[in-house]
Amino acid sequence: MSRLCQVSIDDIARPEGRAQRGGDYARLSQRISEAGLLRRRPGYYVVRFATVGGLFAGAWVAFFALGDSWWQLLLAAALAVLFGQVALLAHDLAHRQVSRRRGATELAGLLVGNLGIGLSYGWWMDKHTRHHANPNHEELDPDVSPDLLVWSQNQARASSGVARFIGRRQAWLFFPLLTLEGFNLHVSGFRALFSGNLKRRGLEAVLLSTHVVAYLAAVFLVLSPGKAVLFILVHQGLWGVYMGSIFAPNHKGMPMFSGDAQPDFFRKQVLTSRNVLGGRFIDVALGGLNYQIEHHLFPAMPSVHLRKARPIVRDYCAELGVPYHETGLFASYREALRHMHDTGAPLR
Structure with a gap:
């Protein structure tokens, strides 16, 4: 757990006092709205x-x-980089940052995600919505559900099999494992087709299948079999690393919750998120998600406005005495990996 955010977490998470704290988010929203940062930016998009x-x-x-x-x-x-940038556009579409029109947004998301890069828009949107509602909650956030990796010492103690073996060394294995994430995203999308939870399962299936067939046909028709396999491994492997490098700094190593011990919405979103600073290049490379605190507080805010919202949110947190954590890119990875190493301690 980040030491910057560990102070008074237990007190903040207590249910008493939530009513008066509920107005904290409303007052911040008013400041953000008055600054014009919730307006759509069609020209930018x-x-x-x-x-x-x-x-x-x-x-x-x-x-x-x-x-x-x-x-x-x-x-x-x-x-690999371009697939990541397309995925970031799908992310902004899912949050209605581009347009308020539900039908047009979903159609664009399906075309960009399913057809463009083979990522199920419906599956990812469901998963990501649950993450936003309860970030870093062991039971409710799918992004910290134990699988190959464990995100708390309780999960480590309950792990078995491959997860238990990997958990001992997961900080060292994290980036190598990300080379499989691109393949995992494709497989997860197809698995979701059989879950019954997708609203447009038929359309998603057609678009995902079209992407896979077109992709494989292009690669194997243009390249010799050996080069084709290497192309796929390099492309999908680096795409997975890039996607993991975008999302890992956002919450990994920040406070986690379980059960009913959660603070109010404002504090929950701020305390579990980390901002990553580094100038315009980082803004573009991470698609604005380096301003993760602001994004979690205002997910429908166009990503181009998150940078401007940062000083407003930071100053407001200082007024309330709420920890606001930001760091550089490589420091964020160090914090995340240190957390993963500490989490795996019961297995060593």
């Missing part, structure tokens, strides 16, 4: 979609132009 879409299409044109060449492995790395 037109430029962003056009830029990412143009680069995405251009990369595939270059792929066919290069033909059966080892230079394709560099293009695979570039496409």
Whole structure:
């Protein structure tokens, strides 16, 4: 647990006093609204979609132009980054940052996510919505559910099999395991088709299948079998690492909750989130999610406004005495990995 946020967590999580604290978020919302930061930015998203879409299409044109060449492995790395940027656009669509229109937003999300990069928009949106409602809650946040990795010492003690073996060394294995995350995202989308929870299961199935067939057909028709397999491994592996590198700094190593011991909405979102600073390059690379505190407080806020919301939220937290944690990119990874190492202690 982050030492910056460990102070008085037990007191903050107590149910008494939540009523008067409920107004804290309302007052912050008023300040953010008065600053105009909740307004949609259609021009920004037109430029962003056009830029990412143009680069995405251009990369595939270059792929066919290069033909059966080892230079394709560099293009695979570039496409890994572009897949990540497309996923970030799908994320903004899911949060209604681009448009308030439900139908148009869902259709765009399905085209961008399912067809564009083979990521189930419906599955991811359900999972991510539950995460936002209860970040870092052991029983309610799917992002900290024990699987191959464990996120608390209680989960470590209850683990078995492969998870128990990996848990001993999970801090060292975290980034190598991320090379499998791209494949995991594809598989999870197809598994969700059989869960019965997707609203547009038929359409999602068609778009996911179309992506996979088109992707594999392009790779194996243009490249020799050996190069094709290497292209897929490099592309999907680096995409997984990039996705994990975007999301890992946001909450890993921050306070976790279990049972009913949770603070009010405002404190819950601030205490479990970490901001990552680093200038415009980090803003673009992480899609604005480096301002995770502001994003969790105002998920529908256009990502371009999160940077402007930061000083308002930071100053407000200082007024209330609520810990507001931000750090550099590599420091965020160190904190996350240190937490993972400490979490695995019962297994060593």
